[in-house]
Amino acid sequence: MYNSITEVKELLLLNKQQVPSILGTAMVDGALIVVFRQYRFHKQLSIELYQASFTQAGKVKNPLVLVSPLDQIWKREDAKELKFFSAISRFQNHPTMVRSAADLDALKAVMENPLSLRCFYHNTEFSENIVAGSLKVVVIGDTINNATLWVNKTASDYTLHLQLTVNEEQLEWKDVEVKYDYFIIHNEQLHLLGNLTLLNLVQFFKPYRNGMTIPASQFATFQKEVLAKLEDKVTVTYTYIQAATDEQQLESDIHGAIEKYIYLSDLEPYVIINPVVRYGQVDIPVLSKRQIYITSTNGEQLLVQRNEESEAKFTALLIRQHPALWDQLEHDLPYFYLNREQFLNENWFLQAFEEWKQHGITILGFNQLKRNNLNSNKATITIKVISGLNWFNTEVDVRFGKNKARLKQLQQAVRNKSKFVRLDDGTLGILPQEWLDRLTAYLNAGQIHEEQIQTPKIAFASISELYENQMLTQEVQNELELYAVKLKEPATINDVDVPGCLHATLRPYQLEGLRWLNFLDDHNFGGCLADDMGLGKSIQIIAFILLQRQKVARNINLLVVPTSLLFNWQVELEKFAPSIKVYTLYGANRSVNHKRFEDCEVVLTSYGTLLSDVVLLRKFTFNYIFLDESQNIKNVESQRYQAVSLLQSRNKIVITGTPIENNTFDLYSQLSFACPGLLGNKQYFRDTYAIPIDRFKESKRAQELQRKVAPFILRRTKQQVAADLPEKTEVELYCPMDAEQRNIYEAYEKEFREFISAQDGDEIKKNSMHVLRGLTRLRQICNSPLLLGEEKLNSDGSSKIETLVEQIETKAPQHKILVFSQFVSMLNLVRKELLARGIGFEYLTGSTKDRQAVVENFQKNEDVRVFLISLKAGGVGLNLTAADYVYLVDPWWNPAVENQAIDRTYRIGQHKNVMAIRLICPDTIEEKIQKLQATKKEMTAEVIKSDEGFLQSLSKTDLLYLLNTAKE
Known part of the structure; x- marks a missing residue:
């Protein structure tokens, strides 16, 4: 007979949820044996490790030496071996009075016996001490995880019989030998009772070898308080309840496919994963052994068989999502669990949920988990x-x-x-x-x-x-293909008709540039025209402005240039497109008059003026904005960049021979203006391109950037278009004086003009040396007022030196350069600037002793980029074919002398196109000389061989013309 129901519940049922234990680690070595025994006094399980020797028959012989399992741990690396020895240590040195999940985990590690050590149990009938004769061999068998309680009914009572399942064999409780509370011995094999429920059940049923009887009057309470709660972990079979037929199941709405659910809940620090199947209106946890019962129409209780195959597939689908779930199948828990961090790892639960949902499993409780606001959907x-x-x-x-x-x-x-x-x-x-x-x-x-x-x-x-x-979409694919083909190969772009009002014939590459600009315009793209100096960027832009007449009704364009190039653009526009109305917005008396803008096609201004007038200019919407020498806005933090960014226009083009001067970020500033959106925002460009390319020299990023910008940068070098160029190209570069230099020039010019006005023709001829000195002084001021040697002038400003040095800094990395001047003092000023900038140069004047040495050094030494040469000392007898740029600092009236200088590089053996640039101060005697030469073409180099010859050819009218340089 059983005790009170309360006592039964305390013995059989676990009072609180069990959470997994974490076992330590261990290992083993040598002729070791494992001995299972009881402590002599408190009869608790002890597992000990001994060093043993054996007879020839394989039997243990004395003496036996007790071994510490902890000593074995330090010799092992295998995880299972480490756990094995740690578990033995737990039961050899620390007997426990209360059975726990941790004890069971340790015993399972022992039962794995990874080293296949021989195992024995101690027979106390032979000896109270461990000796060879007291050891009986035992084989480690499978762990027992299943038991069945059979409930039989008689007229007056109910009987319960316990049955254990070992290797699919059903063992009657009365035939089972329990060993050390944790094991049973069957067929000389030691089987571990694998969960706490079985341990408690076996402990409880020790007095009831032939079954337990419960009076019928108490059975209902016993069933509710004990059996119903045991059913989750133990199979309880009521022999007197019949199985329901298909028809009876159909009547009770339990039929067809089962519904599958996974319920999630918190059990700190774990997340509980409870798989549940629904049969009609009945929910059964998959890990529960509970049976399903229905009531027939006549009130009879019937059994519904669970779909074990479907549930097994459900379980397999769940546990294969995480390795930790596999190990929990043998745990005495009605659910699975994962550490919270493991569970909420998005790489895990999203993938797991996705697969479960694909198999029709509903997941509930995710959003109710504490401190979790993740969405459960992939x-x-x-x-x-x-x-x-x-x-x-x-x-x-x-x-x-x-x-x-x-x-x-x-x-x-x-x-x-x-x-x-x-x-x-x-x-x-x-x-x-x-x-x-x-x-x-x-x-x-x-x-x-x-x-x-x-x-x-x-x-x-x-x-x-x-x-x-x-x-x-197909439309997008077609557009991308068009852009890729046309912009990758500008030569494939459709031809355009060169405007008839352009007073020039475009070279083939210039015509290609015009087509490229027109294609960009057709698709509302901006761009960067980045041809080498001297290849005619300005004429391409001018032709494009003329072409705009055919395409837009309101062709008003803003052209922003450095102050030093204002005059050059005025000259170029007048020379190649006199029909274009130009409004020059510059000077103290300028007026930002929008009505004036409407009457012209080009508003020409400087960067400095733009900065001052941006508030007014930003209110006007131009057709195009062109920025010449656009490296002037290379610093995105500069006021210039901020100012041009405020301007409004239909489109934009930047013009430069050096799109990158210092670093990759130079490119961003110019293209972010001309091609908004092409390179992303500033921070993105810095992180993605500028830093990797400039700091870490990442070629992959450089190639990526090149692919992105290439369609919108048209750059041709002299070498690339050599076939389209004449062997020698001569251009004029204007260098406007600043106010201080201009005031000095005008003061001397006025004095000299008054002197000439007071002389008649014959007197001028007689005073030719005085005339020559006056003209020379004006030329010196054009170079630099310092050449006069007058301290009272107190001015060292020189527009020519500024322009020349800027040109050298730009060209020197790729080209060698000759710089000619009639004045050695001017060469000395240039030399000073080159030294300050660390630019390698050679220097040749009349006082140079070893001319050949300096010539060879320039020709052969790659570090020497510039050759400063006195026009008289280097005009003849030199072969300087390493250079392909020639700067004539102070052009004069005798073309023969200039040509001789240019021919120092344009000689036999020269394979590069030579570019000759004359530096001219506008509105000075230099500009007038150029115009005067054009009217006296008959004065060839053969006729005018000296300064005196030139003077003799000039009349008083000619001299006054040269000295009348006030702007018209």
Whole structure:
């Protein structure tokens, strides 16, 4: 007979949830044996390790030496061996009075016996001490995890019989030998009782070898309080309840396919994973052994068999998602569990949930987990790129179950570099890292407009690189192909008719440049014209402005240039396109008059003036804005860059011979102005290109950047278009004086003009030396007032030196340069500037002793980039073919002398096209000399061989013409 129900519950049922224990580690070596025994006094299990020797028959013989399992641990590396010895240590040195899950875990580690050690149990009948004769061999058998309680019914009572399952064999309780409370011995094998429920059940049933009887009057209470709770862990079979037929199951709505659920809950620090199957209206935990009962229409209780095959597949589907779940099948727990951090690892639960859902499993309780606001759904992402007017519009559809992430939410995740997207329901969707990276690239290439990412069409290369073909509509694919072909090979762009009002014939490469500019214009793209100096960038721009007459009704363009080039552009515009009305916005008396703008096609201004007048200029919308020498805005933090960024126009072109002077960021400033959106924002460009390229020399990033910008930068070097160039090209570079230099010049010019006006023709001839000295002084002032040697002037400003040094700094890295001047003192000033900048040079004047040595050094030494030469000392007898740029600092009336200087580089053996540049101060005697030469073409070099010859050829009228340089 059993005791009170309370006592039964305390013996059989676990009073609180058991959480997994974490066992230590261990290992083994040599002729070791394992002995199972009881402590002599308190009869608790002890497992000991002995060093033993054996007879020839294989029997243990004395003496036996007790071994510490901890000593074995230090010799082992295998995890199972480490656990084995740690577990033995637990039971050899620390007897426990209360059975626990940790004890069972340790015993399971012992029963694995990874070293296959021989095992024995101690027979106390032979000896109370451990000796060879007291040891009986035992074989480690399988762990017992299943038991059945059979409930039989008679007229007056109920009887319970316990049955254990060993290797699929059913063992009656009365035939079972229990050993040390944890084991049973069957067929000379030692079997571990594998969970606490079985241990308690066996302990309880010790007095009831032939079964336990319960009076019928008490059975209902016993069933409710004990059996119903045991049914989760032990199979309870009521022999008197019949199985329901299919018809009876159909009547009770338990039929057909089962529904599968996974319930999640907290058990700190774990998350409980409880798989449940639903039969009709009945939920059964998969790990429970509970049976299903229904009541028939006549009130009879019937048994419904569980679908063991379907449940087994459900369990297998669950545990294969994480290795830790496999190990929990043998635990005495009605659920699975994972450490909270393991569970909430998005790489795990999202993938697991996705697979479970695909198999029709419903997951419940996820959002109720403490400190968890993650969305349980894997992201489904759809991308579609369509074509707009000036944009490629990307439609991004990111959904987490029923929740759609708005683009602003995705942008916030990208900014935070976070995979978590805050959704409208308050949960956090988890983006795969691959898609976080993709969205980062999409957003860097464009900007958000409502629920689309707008990428400017000028960044078409980004669309090709970032998006897969199936994401692009056919229209987008066609556009990308057109841009890629035409802009990669400008020669394939359709021809354009050169405007008839252009007073010049374009060379083939210049015509190609005009076609390229026109193609960019057709598609609203800006660009950078970056030809070498002397290849005619200005004439291409002028031709393009004329071409705009045919394409727009309002052809008003802003041309911004360095102050030093204002006059050059005025000359070029007048020379090649006199029909273009130009309004020069410059000087103290300038007026930002929008009505004046409407009457012209080109508003010509300087960077300095732009900076002063930007507030007014920004209010006017131009057709095009052209920035000449656009490296002037290379610093994105500069006021110049900020000012030009405020201007409005239909399109923009930057013009430069040196798009990159110092570092990669030079390119960003210019193209961010001309091609907005092409290179992303400043921080993105710095992180993605500037730092990797400039600091770490990453060639892959440099190539990537080159591919992106190449369609919008047209750069031809002299070498590339050599076939289209004459062997020798001569150009004039104007160098306007600043106010201080101009005042000095005008003062001397006035004095000299008054002297000439007072003389008649014959007197002028007689005073030719005085006339020559006066003209020379004006030429010296054009070079630099310092050449006069008058301290009272107190001025060292020189527009020519500024321009020349800027030209040398630009050209010297790729070219060798000759600099000619009639004045040695001017060469000395240039030499001083070159020394200050560390530019290698040679120097040749009449006082140079070893001419050949300096010539050879210039010709052969790559570090020597510039040759400063006195016009008289180096005009003849030198062969300087290493140079391909010649600067004539102070051109004069005798073309023969200039040609001789140019011919120092343009000689036999020269394989490069030679560029000769004359530096001329506008509105001075130098400019007048050039015009006078054009009217006296008959004065060839053979006739005018000296300064005196030149003077003799000039009349008083000619001299006054030279001295009348006031601006008209």
